Structure formats: structure tokens, C-alpha cells
Amino acid sequence: MKVRGNFLDFRGSKFFIGELAVQNGKIGSIKRFGEGTDPALPFILPGLIDAHVHIESTMVTPKYFAGHVVKFGTVGVVTDPHEISNVCGVEGFEYMYNEARNTPLGVYFGVPSCVPATPFESSGATFDADTINYIFENYDTVALSEMMNFPGVVNGVPDVMEKLQVARNHEKVIDGHAPALKGTDLKKYIGSGISTDHEAFTYDEAKEKIKSGMMIQIREGSAARNFEALHELISEYPEKVMFCTDDAHPDTLINGHIDRIVKMALDKGHSIFDILKAASFNAVKHYDLPVGSLRINDSADFIIVNNLTDFTVQKTILKGEDVYDLGKNLEIPISQNVVNRFEVDPINAEQLKLPDKNVPVKIIEALDGELITKSFTAKLPVIDNFLQTDTSQDILKIAVVNRYDQIPKVQVGFVKGFNLKNGAFASSIAHDSHNVICVGVNDHDMLMAINTLIAEQGGIGVCADQKMDLIPLPVGGLMANESIENMAVKYNELDQKVKELGSGFHAPFMTLAFMSLLVIPSLKIGDRGLFNVDKFDFVDLYEA
Structure with a gap:
């Protein structure tokens, strides 16, 4: 395979016209024909x-996720399967790992550190240090x-x-999650070996x-959208930022993946050289990913885009193979595997009532x-001595089962x-233990919503x-074997339908899940x- 086009020379932040030759899945040569474009x-x-990224949040299984995102130029993801691990334990991790093996995408796994996220909730499994060590020893992570x-x-x-010591023993990167952490506590957190954070939501926090030594992952997902607050870091600290989606629902992914964040950064006037560090190079370097970076003898992993204005991906090449040619759909075999855990019996109406205590x-x-x-x-x-919702104040009931x-x-x-203003909506996607969660105006609609999900x-x-x-989400109560489309x-x-009931949230289901x-x-x-x-x-719910 030979490909002619405009290339970026990152050493001098210049463009050149050239031709790339692929040999045995690697970049055999890059000829330069002239400067500029x-x-x-x-x-x-x-x-x-x-x-x-948590692939489970896309609500589709890894094969369908992979087949979709390669069409937008994604060649690799660093994924944390802690959603299904909270539901099904090591079996859930294995499901995601095995499903991702035969996809046209580099899926690189982290080992979930917090299953459950806290000791204050009920999940389907627990990952202690021994469990984490077992996964490090038996899976490529x-x-x-x-x-x-x-x-x-x-x-x-x-x-x-x-758990942190186990990761250090295996010489693994340790990813963080530290919203609003600062000062001495932040230094302690980083001092434990934690090197990234994707929870920063203000510029000052991220800076x-x-x-203090962290890499910042600028997140632009469905509910959490921090690009606008943090994008200046792309030009100010180009070696210290990465792009991520974290949690993205199908209605977000249908419009693109990391390419969407690249377009946003281009629209803000950032240099394509700095943008691609955040969108590619920095993650490859930080996690030591086996992904090529357009150098001779690298794995032939690259994309072809029409220009740097529209940034429309025309081809995605992985290990020298064209995994997506614009206008063609990728055929993804349907998984027959289903893992799940749902033990609870239906609830009754009395369990949704809250007595008035005159406070x-x-x-x-x-x-x-x-x-x-x-x-x-x-x-x-x-x-009748029971507390009620009040739509005039926008105060609704919320229940977790x-x-x-x-x-x-x-x-x-x-x-x-x-x-x-009416009704209820519910989900078995409820981070991170994924119990059933519901918000509603009245008990009878909440009851039906919850019990339908249980059934x-x-x-x-x-x-x-x-x-x-x-x-229905039969895989872990989180995913379906269907395409993103x-x-x-x-x-x-x-x-x-939720918005017709009155919600003005951009992504009400995603907000509910958190x-x-x-x-x-x-x-x-x-x-x-x-x-x-x-x-x-x-x-206590009731104010003392």
C-alpha cells in the first residue's frame, strides 16, 4: 500500500507533501516531495x-463500539471496564476483554481499582488487591x-x-479520579503514584x-463536558493533556468520537500539532501503547482526512489494513455471550413513601x-402524613433499589x-454499582418504571x-447487542420522551446515572x- 498526501513534521511543526509505503503492517518508508501542503x-x-473510556456507557458491546469508532479515526482506546465488573466481577472483566480481542480497534485495558467505588454501597462483586493482582498477572493490561x-x-x-502497591509492583500506570482535589491533599494523592485525572472541571483546578505533575484528560462526554472550560490547556501545556470521552451515550457517539473533540479544538484556533499531541501522541507515550506514530518501522496505524477544517475521516488504517473506507459499513459479528446479575424481586408502593416529620x-x-x-x-x-413531590419548585422523588x-x-x-411535570424515568445504569435508579413526579409511575426494569x-x-x-439492556443491565446507529x-x-415530560437537561439519562x-x-x-x-x-434525609 502506498498513500500520497500532506504530512505533519512534528519536529519542526511544519507540513510536507509526501508518500507513505506500508510493508508487512509497518511503515516501510516516507518520501518527501516538498514543503507545505x-x-x-x-x-x-x-x-x-x-x-x-467506559465502553459499557455506550450501551453497546465492544464489537459494536469498535466497529463504530474506527469510522471516526479512532485506532485505540484505554478502557476501564469497571461498570460490568461492578455487576459481574472478574467474569464481567473477562467478557469485555474477550469481546474486544477480535475487533478492528486497539482496546487497551486498565484494571478496575474501585469495585465497588466505595464501601458505602452494594455491588455485584468486590475487587481487592489479590483480585487486581490476579488480573495483572493473567491479562494484557x-x-x-x-x-x-x-x-x-x-x-x-x-x-x-x-491496590496502589500492586500496580507499582507490576510497573503499571495508575489513573486518577480526583474532582476538586487541591493543595496538600492533591500532593498526597499524586505522591502515591497516580498520574492522570479526567475529573477536573475548572481551568484553575486542571492547571x-x-x-503538580499530573496529566489532564480533557473530557467531552454526554453528561460531563469539560472541553469549553479546559481547552486553553491544549496550547499552554501541549505535552500534558489528552482527550477522552469517559462516558458517552449512543446519541453522542453517532456524531463522532475523538474526532469531534479535534474539530472543537480546531474551531478554537489551536495548532493541529498541539491538538494531535492531545488526541494521539500523549496517550501513546503515557500508557506505552503499541500504536504507531507515523515513523518508519512503526506499526502502520494512521488516518486519512480530507482537510484540517472539516476533519472528515476518509480512511482508518490499523496495522496496514484499511478497517474503514468512507461509505462502507464494517461487518461486526453478533456476540452471543450474555453476562448479567439481577436478583431483586419487584418492589411495592409502600417502599416509595416518605413520612412527614415536620422538618x-x-x-x-x-x-x-x-x-x-x-x-x-x-x-x-x-x-396523609407523607411527603410529596413539588413540581412548582422542581422537586421530585429519587429512588435507588x-x-x-x-x-x-x-x-x-x-x-x-x-x-x-409528569411521569418517571428509570435506569439500571447507575454508576458505579448499577443498582436501579429512578426519578419521578408520582409513585405509581415510578413503581411501574422500576418493576419493569426488574422484570x-x-x-x-x-x-x-x-x-x-x-x-432492554440484557448484557449486565448495561449493554445491548446492537449497533450504535x-x-x-x-x-x-x-x-x-423525558424532555417532553419537562426535562431541560442535555442528557437526562446520563445525569440520572450519576x-x-x-x-x-x-x-x-x-x-x-x-x-x-x-x-x-x-x-439523614431530614434536617436536624
């Missing part, structure tokens, strides 16, 4: 890397994935420190972390485009931000006036109760 020729660029228990690191909690109650305040929440207290209407115990255990609280063994759904619309259509329909993640501030709800992340402890 030829507008009649495409650009030959390094393939794109997603530096941190590149990192210990995001250490979400940052209080455990800062305070030197023994079992947390044991402090970079100056204000704590309210979670969800924010559009953020995973963090705020909180406040409010007095709510009372009927433990799916791993047969006897239903339900926690109920209140949330502001979703702005539903289906997982999914996402919307219920209004006792009419239920559902997308099909899932995007179904997801958009459900998403629109209301139970007990490691991102400030007030969340898990299957054991209301949780103050700042205090890292449970709090």
Missing part, C-alpha cells in the same frame, strides 16, 4: 486515541484504572494503598494538577452538563433539576400515565441512603 491531497495523520476513592488515598487507608428535608440539586451536585433544604407538601439482593431494599430522597433484567425506560417505553435511534426516542456515584461531590443517593461526598459519610 497540496490542497488537492488529503492529510495523513496519526490515529486518534480515547485516553479514558496497561494501567490500574481510576482510583476513585481519593479520601482513601489521602488518608492512607490500608486496602486502598495495597494546579498539571503543575425540612435535604434536596439533591442536579446540574446540567456536570456530574457534581449541589444541595439545599426545603419544606415539601404533605398528604439494590438489584443484587432478592429482598427489595429501597432508598428514597428528593432531587431538583430534572424538571419533570426485564435491566434497561432504561420512561413511564407516563402508566404507559411504559423501554430499551440502532441504539442511537432508540435512545433519542426515549431521551425525547446521581448514585458516591465519589463525586456533593450530595448523592445510594442503595443504603443519602450520602454527603464531602464528609464521605451518610446523612
Whole structure:
């Protein structure tokens, strides 16, 4: 294979016209014909890397994910399968690992560090230091994935420190997760060997972390979208940033992957040389990925794009093979494997009721485009001595049901931000333990939404006036064996139904899924109760 086009010389930040020859899956030669660019020729660029992604959040299995993202120039992803590991343990990790083996994509695995994310919730499995060591010894991995228990690191909690030591023993990168961490605590966190963070959501926070020695992964996913706040770092610290999606639903991925972030950076006026460091080179170097970087004798991994304005990917080449030719669909075999764990029986209406105690109650305040929440207290209407939702204040009920115990255990609280005027919506995607979570205006629609998901063994759904619309997710209650294109259509329909009920959130299902993640501030709800992340402890719903 020979390819002629415009190339980038990163040593001098210059362009040149040339021709690349592929031999036995490697780059055999690159001939230079002249300086500058030829507008009649495409650009030959390094393939794109997603530096941190949970494939399960795309709601499709790895084969369908891989077949989709290569069409947008992605040649590799660093993935943390902690979603399905929380549900199915090592069996879940093995499922993702084996499914990813025969895909047209470099899928590089981290070992989940926090299964469950905290000791304050119920999950389907636990990964201790021995489990992590077992996976490092038996599977090809590149990192210990995001250490979400940052209080455990800062305070030197023994079992947390044991996990970090296992990673160091295996000489693995240790990825971080430290929203709003700063000062002395940040230094302790980094001092434990943690080298990346994708949770920074302000420029000052990210800059402090970079100056303290961290790599920052600029995240642009479905609910968490931090590019606008952080993009200046691309030019200011081009060697210290990477791009990632973290959690992206089908309706986001249908419009692109890392190429979408590249286009955003180009629109902001950043240099293509700096952008490609963030979109490719830095991740390859940091994780020591076996991905070529357009040098002689490298693996022939590169993309062909029409120009540096539209940045439309025309071909994606992996190990010298054209895995996507524009306009052709990649055939992906359908997986027959299904792993799941759903033990809980249906709940009853009484379990959704909250008695009035004649005091204000704590309210979670969800924010559009953020995973963090705020909180406040409010007095709510009372009927028959039970607290009610109040749509005039945009205060709705939120419930979490433990799916791993047969006897239903339900926690109920209140949330502001979703702005539903009727009905309820629910999901078995509820980070990170993936219990069933539901927000609603009234108990009868919440009850139907929750029990339908239990009967289906997982999914996402919307219920209004006792009419239920559902997308089943039979693989772990997280994924379906369908293409991104099909899932995007179904997801958009459900998403629109939630918005028709009143929600103004950009991605209401994604925001809902993070209301139970007990490691991102400030007030969340898990299957054991209301949780103050700042205090890292449970709090009473009723204000004392």
C-alpha cells in the first residue's frame, strides 16, 4: 500500500507533501516531495486515541463500539471496564476483554481499582488487591484504572494503598479520579503514584494538577463536558493533556468520537500539532501503547482526512489494513455471550413513601452538563402524613433499589433539576454499582418504571400515565447487542420522551446515572441512603 498526501513534521511543526509505503503492517518508508501542503491531497495523520473510556456507557458491546469508532479515526482506546465488573466481577472483566480481542480497534485495558467505588454501597462483586493482582498477572493490561476513592488515598487507608502497591509492583500506570482535589491533599494523592485525572472541571483546578505533575484528560462526554472550560490547556501545556470521552451515550457517539473533540479544538484556533499531541501522541507515550506514530518501522496505524477544517475521516488504517473506507459499513459479528446479575424481586408502593416529620428535608440539586451536585433544604407538601413531590419548585422523588439482593431494599430522597411535570424515568445504569435508579413526579409511575426494569433484567425506560417505553439492556443491565446507529435511534426516542415530560437537561439519562456515584461531590443517593461526598459519610434525609 502506498498513500500520497500532506504530512505533519512534528519536529519542526511544519507540513510536507509526501508518500507513505506500508510493508508487512509497518511503515516501510516516507518520501518527501516538498514543503507545505497540496490542497488537492488529503492529510495523513496519526490515529486518534480515547485516553479514558467506559465502553459499557455506550450501551453497546465492544464489537459494536469498535466497529463504530474506527469510522471516526479512532485506532485505540484505554478502557476501564469497571461498570460490568461492578455487576459481574472478574467474569464481567473477562467478557469485555474477550469481546474486544477480535475487533478492528486497539482496546487497551486498565484494571478496575474501585469495585465497588466505595464501601458505602452494594455491588455485584468486590475487587481487592489479590483480585487486581490476579488480573495483572493473567491479562494484557496497561494501567490500574481510576482510583476513585481519593479520601482513601489521602488518608492512607490500608486496602486502598495495597491496590496502589500492586500496580507499582507490576510497573503499571495508575489513573486518577480526583474532582476538586487541591493543595496538600492533591500532593498526597499524586505522591502515591497516580498520574492522570479526567475529573477536573475548572481551568484553575486542571492547571494546579498539571503543575503538580499530573496529566489532564480533557473530557467531552454526554453528561460531563469539560472541553469549553479546559481547552486553553491544549496550547499552554501541549505535552500534558489528552482527550477522552469517559462516558458517552449512543446519541453522542453517532456524531463522532475523538474526532469531534479535534474539530472543537480546531474551531478554537489551536495548532493541529498541539491538538494531535492531545488526541494521539500523549496517550501513546503515557500508557506505552503499541500504536504507531507515523515513523518508519512503526506499526502502520494512521488516518486519512480530507482537510484540517472539516476533519472528515476518509480512511482508518490499523496495522496496514484499511478497517474503514468512507461509505462502507464494517461487518461486526453478533456476540452471543450474555453476562448479567439481577436478583431483586419487584418492589411495592409502600417502599416509595416518605413520612412527614415536620422538618425540612435535604434536596439533591442536579446540574446540567456536570456530574457534581449541589444541595439545599426545603419544606415539601404533605398528604396523609407523607411527603410529596413539588413540581412548582422542581422537586421530585429519587429512588435507588439494590438489584443484587432478592429482598427489595429501597432508598428514597428528593432531587431538583430534572424538571419533570409528569411521569418517571428509570435506569439500571447507575454508576458505579448499577443498582436501579429512578426519578419521578408520582409513585405509581415510578413503581411501574422500576418493576419493569426488574422484570426485564435491566434497561432504561420512561413511564407516563402508566404507559411504559423501554430499551432492554440484557448484557449486565448495561449493554445491548446492537449497533450504535440502532441504539442511537432508540435512545433519542426515549431521551425525547423525558424532555417532553419537562426535562431541560442535555442528557437526562446520563445525569440520572450519576446521581448514585458516591465519589463525586456533593450530595448523592445510594442503595443504603443519602450520602454527603464531602464528609464521605451518610446523612439523614431530614434536617436536624
